[in-house]
Amino acid sequence: MSIKSRSAIAGVLLVAFLIATQGAAALKVSGSTTVLPFGSVAAEEFNAAQSGIHVSVSGxxxxxxxxxxxxxxxxxxMASRxxxxxxxxxxxxxxxVEHLVAYDAICIAVSKAVYDAGVTDLTIEDVRAIYNGEIKNWAQLGGENKDIYVLAREVGSGTRDTFNEMVMGSDKAETPGVTTNHGSNAEVKTALTRSDKAIGYLGLNYVQDGNLGVIALDGVVPTVSTVxxxxxxxxxxLFFVTYGEPDDEAATxxxxxxxxxxxxxADELAFVPIN
Incomplete structure (x- = not known):
């Protein structure tokens, strides 16, 4: 297809979009990259089902x-804390005002090479020691003699805060063992798949395709059932948060x-429904 033809099609689609959303109330949703897949698909389905409100979603x-x-x-x-x-x-x-929309798990995942080498189950104390910088080599945990490449989330991430609180003991905990910080769950997943010695944490929705080694934590694998x-x-x-009670559009x-x-x-995307 020529560039001119593609441009013409894009123009038609833009006009159709503008016509479809003309007169619709605009509702903006932003926040957690953990909740983002759920929020995005929910917005698409909601927008398709009615024409009075148009929801846009960003991370x-x-x-x-x-x-x-x-x-x-x-x-x-959208908030994961x-x-x-x-x-x-x-x-x-x-x-x-916090509105509960789903449940999730913070999953500890490693590069496939680490998992295949035998590191499949860790304790919370093991994970804490890795992020504290006390354990630095996979050989200390029964794996190969490789330095551990430790991934975390950037400041502002709800997943980071929850991980630090649950594993490190405080949402303001220092994690001197961390090698790199990343801006989203997707970036952590990419870094894990591109390495042969990494560990990171990310939401349940991001570990479903089998490309990562999902660690059993204290003997329990993160699944919808165990959550x-x-x-x-x-x-x-996981929450949707409004500043004050939601207006009519947000409430809808x-x-x-x-x-x-x-x-x-939520269920289709591997989040755990609230009901």
């Missing part, structure tokens, strides 16, 4: 989403996300 991290709703840039924040006291204190005009029954130790709640989308259709999407 940036839980902290960014929470700042955006407080500033009026977004209507809903609770709103912090410091965030509430910095924005005293209204109350942040639901509470046996996996790094299970967590929240009703969709937490209802049967939205929760079916």
């Amino acid at each position: 940036g991290g839980s902290g960014v989403g929470i700042k955006n709703v407080a500033a009026g840039i977004s209507d809903i924040a 609770h709103v912090r006291d410091s965030e509430r204190e910095a924005n005293p005009d209204k109350e942040f 639901r029954d509470g046996s996996y130790p790094l299970a967590r709640e 989308f929240l009703e969709f996300v937490t209802g049967g259709d939205g929760q079916a999407i």
Whole structure:
């Protein structure tokens, strides 16, 4: 197909999009890259099902989403952690309202080469020692004689905060063993697949395709079942957050996300439904 033909098709699609969304109320959602796959698909299905509200979704991290709703840039924040006291204190005009939309797990994953070499089960103490810099070689954990390449998330990530709180003992914990920090779950996954000696943490949705070695933590593998029954130790709640009570448009989308259709999407994407 020629460039001219592709341009013509793109123009037709743009016009169709503008016609379809003309007059629709705009609802902006931003935040957690963990929640992003769920939020994006839910928005697509919601937009297709009605024409009165058009939802757009972007990432940036839980902290960014929470700042955006407080500033009026977004209507809903996606968050993989609770709103912090410091965030509430910095924005005293209204109350942040957390709306539970799904459950998830922080999964500990390693490069396939590490997993195939025999490192398939770690304790929380092992993981803490890796991120503290006390364990630096896979041979110390029954693997090959390779330095451990330690991946973490950047400041502002709800997944980072929850990992630090659950594993390291505080969401402000230092992690001197970390080699590189990454901006999203997808970046962590890419780094894991490109290495033969890495470890990282990421959401359950990102470990479903078999390209990573998913570690059993204290003998429990992260699955929908072990998150639901509470046996996996790094299970967590996922939220949509509004600054004050949601307006009519946000409430309508929240009703969709937490209802049967939205929760079916969560289930299909390997999140754990709330019902």
